[in-house]
Amino acid sequence: MPQRITVYEVGPRDGLQNEAGIVATEGKLRLLRLLADAGLPRIEATSFVSPKWIPALADAAEIVADLPPRAGLRYVALVPNAKGLARLLAARARTGEGAPPVDAAVFMSASETHNQKNIHKTIAETYAAFEEVVPPALAKGLRVRGYVSTAWGCPYEGAVAPERVVEVAERLLALGCYQVSLGDTIGVGTPNQTRRLLDLLLARTRPEALALHMHDTRGTALANVLVGLEAGLTTFDASVGGLGGCPYAPGASGNLATEDLVYMLHGMGYETGVDWPLLIAAGELAQRLVGRHLPGKALQAELASRPVLAGAGA
Amino acid sequence: MPQRITVYEVGPRDGLQNEAGIVATEGKLRLLRLLADAGLPRIEATSFVSPKWIPALADAAEIVADLPPRAGLRYVALVPNAKGLARLLAARARTGEGAPPVDAAVFMSASETHNQKNIHKTIAETYAAFEEVVPPALAKGLRVRGYVSTAWGCPYEGAVAPERVVEVAERLLALGCYQVSLGDTIGVGTPNQTRRLLDLLLARTRPEALALHMHDTRGTALANVLVGLEAGLTTFDASVGGLGGCPYAPGASGNLATEDLVYMLHGMGYETGVDWPLLIAAGELAQRLVGRHLPGKALQAELASRPVLAGAGA
Numbered sequence: 001m002p003q004r005i006t007v008y009e010v011g012p013r014d015g016l017q018n019e020a021g022i023v024a025t026e027g028k029l030r031l032l033r034l035l036a037d038a039g040l041p042r043i044e045a046t047s048f049v050s051p052k053w054i055p056a057l058a059d060a061a062e063i064v065a066d067l068p069p070r071a072g073l074r075y076v077a078l079v080p081n082a083k084g085l086a087r088l089l090a091a092r093a094r095t096g097e098g099a100p101p102v103d104a105a106v107f108m109s110a111s112e113t114h115n116q117k118n119i120h121k122t123i124a125e126t127y128a129a130f131e132e133v134v135p136p137a138l139a140k141g142l143r144v145r146g147y148v149s150t151a152w153g154c155p156y157e158g159a160v161a162p163e164r165v166v167e168v169a170e171r172l173l174a175l176g177c178y179q180v181s182l183g184d185t186i187g188v189g190t191p192n193q194t195r196r197l198l199d200l201l202l203a204r205t206r207p208e209a210l211a212l213h214m215h216d217t218r219g220t221a222l223a224n225v226l227v228g229l230e231a232g233l234t235t236f237d238a239s240v241g242g243l244g245g246c247p248y249a250p251g252a253s254g255n256l257a258t259e260d261l262v263y264m265l266h267g268m269g270y271e272t273g274v275d276w277p278l279l280i281a282a283g284e285l286a287q288r289l290v291g292r293h294l295p296g297k298a299l300q301a302e303l304a305s306r307p308v309l310a311g312a313g314a
Numbered sequence: 315m316p317q318r319i320t321v322y323e324v325g326p327r328d329g330l331q332n333e334a335g336i337v338a339t340e341g342k343l344r345l346l347r348l349l350a351d352a353g354l355p356r357i358e359a360t361s362f363v364s365p366k367w368i369p370a371l372a373d374a375a376e377i378v379a380d381l382p383p384r385a386g387l388r389y390v391a392l393v394p395n396a397k398g399l400a401r402l403l404a405a406r407a408r409t410g411e412g413a414p415p416v417d418a419a420v421f422m423s424a425s426e427t428h429n430q431k432n433i434h435k436t437i438a439e440t441y442a443a444f445e446e447v448v449p450p451a452l453a454k455g456l457r458v459r460g461y462v463s464t465a466w467g468c469p470y471e472g473a474v475a476p477e478r479v480v481e482v483a484e485r486l487l488a489l490g491c492y493q494v495s496l497g498d499t500i501g502v503g504t505p506n507q508t509r510r511l512l513d514l515l516l517a518r519t520r521p522e523a524l525a526l527h528m529h530d531t532r533g534t535a536l537a538n539v540l541v542g543l544e545a546g547l548t549t550f551d552a553s554v555g556g557l558g559g560c561p562y563a564p565g566a567s568g569n570l571a572t573e574d575l576v577y578m579l580h581g582m583g584y585e586t587g588v589d590w591p592l593l594i595a596a597g598e599l600a601q602r603l604v605g606r607h608l609p610g611k612a613l614q615a616e617l618a619s620r621p622v623l624a625g626a627g628a
Contacts, residue, residue: 187615188581189581190577190578190581190582191540191578191581191582192581192582192583193581193582216533216611217611217612217615218573218574218577218578218611218612218615219530219533219535219536219570219571219574219577219578219610219611219612220536220574220577220578220581221533222533222534222536222537223536223537223539223540223578225537226505226537226540226541227540253611253614256533257533259532260532260533260534263504263532263533263534264504264505264532264533264534264537267502267503267504267505267506267507267534268504268505268506268507269506296533297530297531297532297533297567298531298532298533300567301501301531301532
């Protein structure tokens with residue numbers, strides 16, 4: 001029986017939050033519907049971060065109110081602080097009985113400087129702030145996921161010691177996060193480093209408590225995913241079309257593209273529940289929403305290999 | 315002591331042969347000089363294919379006459395048939411005593427249809443033709459490398475059975491090729507498939523007799539390279555900037571980019587002898603020669619992360 005791998009889609013939140021031209025709420029909901037139809041089992045839909053910081057996600061409550069339900073699908077919303085949690089809970093309170101489940105997620109960095117630049121707190125202050133988010137969220141019946149950014153390297157500090165990542169991951173799990181996703185924020189990770197990091201972590205926790213969130217900035221994302229698969233991990237984050245993840249420049253890549261991940265997993269005989277043609281359709285829609293070609297390679301290969309239709313009427 | 319990996323650069327031949335605008339001989343020689351300076355130990359410089367088929371490489375003899383020497387560096391020229399071998403030998407005869415070594419390479423496909431479309435012979439006819447190329451080349455003191463295209467999949471026939479690849483590879487080694495490079499021509503390979511193929515081959519030959527020539531069309535190139543490293547292979551083909559390898563469309567990728575390969579190898583602690591800043595300079599030159607951004611990810615990340623200089627005089 002083929003092993004099941006959970007493809008954790010982050011495009012609608014991570015991908016769209018950095019767009020210069022804000023995508024309209026209706027466009028986001030169309031993308032969410034298509035991703036749901038494609039069978040993604042986890043979709044990070046939005047973030048209850050302050051609209052002052054990220055105006056593109058000011059419609060978080062409207063998004064949560066309209067999330068399309070699908071069997072087995074759980075959505076996720078980022079909650080950076082107690083206020084964000086209160087907004088998520090208020091939005092949830094307004095949805096009906098049949099609304100799909102929405103988990104919460106908290107995020108911090110393994111490197112002090114990135115943490116301070118990104119969330120305006122020291123790592124110690126972040127632990128304290130999460131005491132006001134995670135236990136209350138759990139008390140309200142939410143599941144909470146944790147993110148550790150800069151787990152391979154930091155744009156300000158360079159290489160990050162795996163022991164630092166282990167410390168942050170253990171704190172998040174001890175707080176009650178059901179899973180910690182390790183983020184290669186600047187896409188510098190290579191396989192031996194990934195193996196060492198996972199060896200350290202798996203001496204302390206089970207594989208299901210960990211996920212990899214790789215960036216393909218230097219083409220190494222799927223090689224690192226392969227190391228994760230070999231270590232027994234079963235959840236991998238990716239973004240439709242490779243949307244988001246702070247690409248530096250035209251043609252540069254950030255997030256691992258969902259299509260590239262799913263292509264490799266299916267080719268290796270894993271089950272994901274993802275429907276390939278519908279996933280490609282979601283990638284096409286994402287391209288139209290942001291008005292440019294996205295860096296995902298399998299998406300581009302798939303679109304380019306389609307038969308070219310002759311002119312009108314063909 | 316770190317293990318040494320041979321990065322086999324194919325950009326000047328594979329990359330430039332398909333350019334719509336033919337790159338001038340002087341431009342090609344500048345690129346070859348920069349790649350030589352960067353420390354690449356093997357560089358495929360040109361092809362003695364008929365200029366009727368590939369006009370972009372009509373200057374093969376001029377290229378061979380001007381190859382920059384460097385300690386430890388061996389160039390390679392493709393020789394599709396006896397006539398091509400004669401042209402290579404004639405070009406070599408005109409170079410002086412201190413000219414750098416030039417190996418020969420022959421190429422065919424593991425799938426019948428691709429072989430016929432690409433080299434206009436059946437696989438059986440190709441074996442016969444190689445009898446007129448490989449033994450005579452060896453007799454003249456040349457080393458000969460063999461390529462097996464479509465070793466993972468064929469654009470006309472779909473999946474290619476690994477037993478077909480083994481048969482072709484064994485024939486090329488038996489003919490006297492010192493190494494066979496397995497090409498994922500359409501970039502469909504995934505890790506379990508690669509492992510099965512290498513297991514079959516390594517039951518019959520030593521790792522040094524094999525190389526991987528992966529395409530990154532679907533983002534899986536480095537994951538397949540990782541499988542090759544784990545299997546003990548020590549030679550991997552790549553192309554500066556990801557030049558060439560028949561990318562389908564703008565933004566789509568063909569050949570694995572040399573920068574992506576070298577980035578991962580160095581990150582894993584392997585020695586390549588390649589100088590990173592000079593390799594990036596070669597990638598920049600390749601972009602200027604072809605007049606567009608190349609798909610190599612590490613190249614784009616490196617160029618984008620450079621400090622932007624203020625205006626003139628800064």
